[in-house]
Amino acid sequence: MSHTLGIRQAQKQKTRQAFLDAALGLLEEQSLSSLGLREVTRAVGVAPTAFYRHFHSTADLGVALVEEALGSLHPMISGTVSASGDSDERIDRAVSLIARHVREHPAHIRFIARERNGGVQKVRAAIAEQMDRFTDEVKAELAKQPESAGWSDDDLLMLAGLYVDQMLMTASTFLEAAPEDQEQVAQVATRRMRLISIGRRHWLG
Amino acid sequence: MSHTLGIRQAQKQKTRQAFLDAALGLLEEQSLSSLGLREVTRAVGVAPTAFYRHFHSTADLGVALVEEALGSLHPMISGTVSASGDSDERIDRAVSLIARHVREHPAHIRFIARERNGGVQKVRAAIAEQMDRFTDEVKAELAKQPESAGWSDDDLLMLAGLYVDQMLMTASTFLEAAPEDQEQVAQVATRRMRLISIGRRHWLG
DNA sequence: CATTACAGAGAACAGTTGTTAACTACATGG
DNA sequence: CCATGTAGTTAACAACTGTTCTCTGTAATG
Secondary structure, three states, rough: OOOOOHHHHHHHHHHHHHHHHHHHOOOOOOOOOHHHHHHHHHHHOHHHHHHHOOOOHHHHHHHHHHHHHHHHHHHHHOOOOOOOOOOOHHHHHHHHHHHHHHHOOOOHHHHHHHHOOOOOOOHHHHHHHHHHHHHHHHHHHHHHOOHOOOOHHHHHHHHHHHHHHHHHHHHHHHHHHHHHHHHHHHHHHHHHHHHHHHHHHHHHH | OOOOOOHHHHHHHHHHHHHHHHHHOOOOOOOHHHHHHHHHHHOOOOOHHHHHOOOOHHHHHHHHHHHHHHHHHHHHHHHHHOOOOOHHHHHHHHHHHHHHHHHHHEEEHHHHHHHHOOOHHHHHHHHHHHHHHHHHHHHHHHHOOHOOOOOHHHHHHHHHHHHHHHHHHHHHHHHOOOOHHHHHHHHHHHHHHHHHHHHOOOOOO
């Protein structure tokens, strides 16, 4: 299917990745709508014009970052929902999975949380689309569980959305909390999830 | 207490308000971190240097906007929690209060939702502080209700935070939804709140 | 081996940015 | 009524922005 690509395309992808990495770094202290093209090329160590070989605009770069960031989030979310064990164990595992992901990819989380409501329409749309995708997957996973017997599609979607939003908010809270507060953030997040799970158990009837 | 202030200070406050209004308008299509000082003065119709008579920087302007936006949100939140009637009636009323607030102050909601995780540290901090204030008030209101008998302080705070976050997210969703989708957004938000309320009822024991 | 495609460099453009200093007009307080 | 304080103006600054056009080196192609 995909054979080893020539040293030319390889170098190009390498540079492109350097753009993404540099941008992600710069976006820790600002929003995408204030990210300048020259700023990025300077950080990469390349001429301003080289930017155009890879992206039409910084908004385009942002859309590419959405793919990367939410791509890395994908396995985390699946792992979160499909864990085995009883409800409390599943929740604990989910929260610590989130905590780990934030530790390993802080810039990705920051970017998504920031630009989800950010000033660049195309990026907001890209994030919304991917999050809808996630929600659908979570919904499918939830549907498999015995607790979901008798649930309508709409209600399952509602619950899945609630979980997904909660996960992103939890991740973002981890990100901004000082190291010594991480444990408390985890506890509050756990109790939130637990309350939602209880609501789920008593939803019908 | 506050007698009529001189025509001089009155004019100053008027100009200051013009800055806030203009900025809020400009921020519908960008984030605070990309808002330029000259951009704002141009929109107000005033010389760039006049800006410094009112704010140190655009970040400062942002902090002032937080006060204004969350000040307008304040009565809405109180009204939301302290409504009378049974649980479902209260939820319906809360959701339509939110919908109305979004209709009347869209720019405020957009600003808060956008800058809550935005690129300007001082503004993020100001929003977090005010939201914590709100959460405390909601917690106090919840504590008065009979359903909260036997609840610990920590759990009440957890629940209050869950409600507050949910309200802001609902508001932001209303904002981005097309007019014809507003009703469905309201329904999903209602069901989310209902599920949380059910979780609340069965939290103990 | 000759030709082509193309990633990146370099220079230049008009327009923008934040900040400074010295100014003007005028409401206010003594 | 005069002296003072101050909201807003004007002009100028160096630095920065996105974009265009031209050029160079070299991997890929036949």
